[in-house]
Amino acid sequence: MARRPSAFSALIAIDKPAGMTSHDVVSRVRRAVGEKRVGHAGTLDPAATGVLVVGIGQATKLLGLLTLDRKGYRATFQLGSETTTDDAEGEVTATAEVPSELLDPMRAAAAVAALVGEHDQVPPSFSAVSVNGRRAYDAARAGEALELKARRVRVFGAELLGVDPDARTWELDLDVSKGTYIRSIARDLGRELGCRAHVGALSRTFAGPVTLADCVSLDELESGGAGLVHERCLDPVATLGLPARELALEEVSDVMCGRRIEAGGVAGGRRVALTFGDGLVGIWRCDARHLVCESNFPQAIEGVR
Helix, strand or coil, rough: HHHHHHHHCEEEEEEEECCCCCHHHHHHHHHHHHHCCCCEECCCCCCCCCEEEEEHHHHHHHHHCCCCCCCEEEEEEECCECCCCCEEECEEEECCCCCCHCCHHHHHHHHHCCCCEEECCCCCCCCCEEEEEEEEHHHHHHHCCCCCCCCEEEEEEEEEEEECCCCEEEEEEEECCCCCCCHHHHHHHHHCCCCCCCEEEEEEEEECCCCCCCCCCEHHHHHHHHHHHHHHHHCCHHHHHCEEEEHHHHHHHHHHHHCCCECCCCCCEEEEEECCCCEEEEEEEEEEEEEEEEEEEEEEEEEEC
């Protein structure tokens, strides 16, 4: 049976609340806007809050194309204990004394600043990493141990915001590469400092060009419905980070049929977002003097500004 056309297509940023999976957010967006075709990019842990990019209708096709190579987080590191999940949701597996020097802001700031750079990082046991077709969290819940391989990640920026000596916590901002686990940073730093640590709270502050300021809450979305999406949707071209080429009216029929068109100043080998009015209608690639089709969106993705 043919899929029913979507009522509209757009990207929207949700400020995910704590206690929900990213899939839970997708389910609530479906109900709020009356559209079945909804997906998300960049999974957030249930305990985490913040920026979650959601695609509706044809915009779900963009989710795999979004690079979102850098992501920002505000985190609370709880010193003194390590857990099964490397956050506050898990059971404590190890404890250690927290030396008073680690609760000194200057010493803590130096330790946080030293995080900047490239690291080999082993993902948490409770993570969505797949090993031989099996998710790590499924094995962990079954009491099995999967051998998770270290992967290269990068911390672009790390800043200590404050120390709470009574709670034995650090609050910090992190700017990291895609695929970096903040829970692993806390775990490894605690081991390195000899005090053990886990993430007590976590919020994603940005994903690529999308920030918390671009987000709507689920309550707002459920109140405003599709009308709010039309008002607050993300610019798909800016979110993809591609150059844009506005189509002339006489080019639209050729593009919809996948026929190549003149490059119009686009550099060879580059991808370009084809727009018409306020809609994204295709992602094409420049082949010498012409643009050739990679993806077309029969229902334009709205929000181009």
